Amino acid sequence: MSRYQAMSKDELSQELTALRQAYHEKKALGLSLDMSRGKPSAEQLDLSMGMLDVLKSTDSLVTKSGIDARNYGQLEGLPEARQLFAELMGIEPDEVFICGNSSLNMMYDTVSRGMVFGFPGGTKPWGKQQKLKFLCPAPGYDRHFAICEVFGIQMITIPMTPEGPDMNLVESWVNNDDTVKGIWCVPQYSNPEGITYSDETVRRFANLKPAAGDFRIFWDNAYCVHHLTDQPAHLLNLMDECKKVGSEDMVIMFSSTSKISFSGAGVAAIGCSRTNMAALERVIAMQVISFDKMNQLRHVRFFKNLDGIKAHMEKHRALLKPRFDMVTTTLWNELGDLEIANWTNPKGGYFISLDTMDGCATRVVSLCREAGVKLTDAGATFPYGKDPRDRNIRIAPSYPTLDELQKATDILCLCVKLATVEKLLEE
Numbered sequence: 001m002s003r004y005q006a007m008s009k010d011e012l013s014q015e016l017t018a019l020r021q022a023y024h025e026k027k028a029l030g031l032s033l034d035m036s037r038g039k040p041s042a043e044q045l046d047l048s049m050g051m052l053d054v055l056k057s058t059d060s061l062v063t064k065s066g067i068d069a070r071n072y073g074q075l076e077g078l079p080e081a082r083q084l085f086a087e088l089m090g091i092e093p094d095e096v097f098i099c100g101n102s103s104l105n106m107m108y109d110t111v112s113r114g115m116v117f118g119f120p121g122g123t124k125p126w127g128k129q130q131k132l133k134f135l136c137p138a139p140g141y142d143r144h145f146a147i148c149e150v151f152g153i154q155m156i157t158i159p160m161t162p163e164g165p166d167m168n169l170v171e172s173w174v175n176n177d178d179t180v181k182g183i184w185c186v187p188q189y190s191n192p193e194g195i196t197y198s199d200e201t202v203r204r205f206a207n208l209k210p211a212a213g214d215f216r217i218f219w220d221n222a223y224c225v226h227h228l229t230d231q232p233a234h235l236l237n238l239m240d241e242c243k244k245v246g247s248e249d250m251v252i253m254f255s256s257t258s259k260i261s262f263s264g265a266g267v268a269a270i271g272c273s274r275t276n277m278a279a280l281e282r283v284i285a286m287q288v289i290s291f292d293k294m295n296q297l298r299h300v301r302f303f304k305n306l307d308g309i310k311a312h313m314e315k316h317r318a319l320l321k322p323r324f325d326m327v328t329t330t331l332w333n334e335l336g337d338l339e340i341a342n343w344t345n346p347k348g349g350y351f352i353s354l355d356t357m358d359g360c361a362t363r364v365v366s367l368c369r370e371a372g373v374k375l376t377d378a379g380a381t382f383p384y385g386k387d388p389r390d391r392n393i394r395i396a397p398s399y400p401t402l403d404e405l406q407k408a409t410d411i412l413c414l415c416v417k418l419a420t421v422e423k424l425l426e427e
């Protein structure tokens, strides 16, 4: 039982008065702080500024493989860029398709292609089928869910466990229901809980026996090199596991340098089997003559190889780790004894996930907003924006300065206390 739950109504009322007083004082400061979106800070972006100098007007922009990066051609990407992403994604260069600047864009396009043209293994395009479902491990990434919503795909919530999505449920849906066409996965340092799928979970994914031939796993490994400790989480390679059992057509991987180099001006890639690649090429060839190979070349010349990316990510870690520590330490100091909330202490990724007492998250987010602290909307981490227990809040510590973050986290803790006491008094 939490300390608040052990209080009498009178004691709670007194606590409420004190908390309201403290809240009004904070509100009077007129702050404007944002902990809502996982954006890198300006200092993080500065780390990649050297990339703007690696291509000079006097340099040859013909690559080692003999391709002029300035011209049309090489739809699937520069061989050097495919090599770099192959290392990053743990697959073969000819399984990599380098696209534009955003992996989310590629995910949207992949679903859109499924709707219009279908996938190898299917009988007709998804859009011509009666019912469509996607499995949505939750808490999860709101923009994945938004893609399903925009295409009218029914979302089935799959609870997350410390090992990844509940695989008993995943297997039972995928293996028995041919209207289940996909599942969203952020397998390493998941958004927002920072969970890395266990070996067992990855193997169970590879061994799925989908009822639908056109079922695809959307493997969004956005945080594959985004470690916050010197003991990175280990993720088994899904493509390797799939190849062992011949199920590699089932997986489509996504990656980008959005949180490695520049957000919105990085390079994104799809990783998939050669069968999927051939289908992809046929459609993309009608869409575009070639993607931005100058940006691909900039990335190749700046990072050189996976070791170059890893060394660069160490610099990100040095900037991010103190921010994460500040939030978790403040949460612990302010809320630890009260036992009215739980939060994650992630080993990587971009978020801290906070669970309040049931029924308090919406109130916490709105109290914070009124006091000048913007958080992601309560419910956003669940399909249709509805958290059935109204308790999950996603905290993004990367963007604010340390000073702003301290102020914002203090207010957040105060709002958690206030919303909890209000709730207990209501009951």
Ligand SMILES: Cc1ncc(COP(=O)(O)O)c(C=O)c1O
Pocket: 038, 101, 102, 103, 104, 105, 141, 186, 191, 220, 222, 255, 256, 257, 258, 263, 264, 268
């Ligand atoms: C899990 C996940 N995937 C994808 C993205 C977006 O990546 P991109 O900028 O490559 O579209 C984000 C951004 O927050 C994310 O958290």
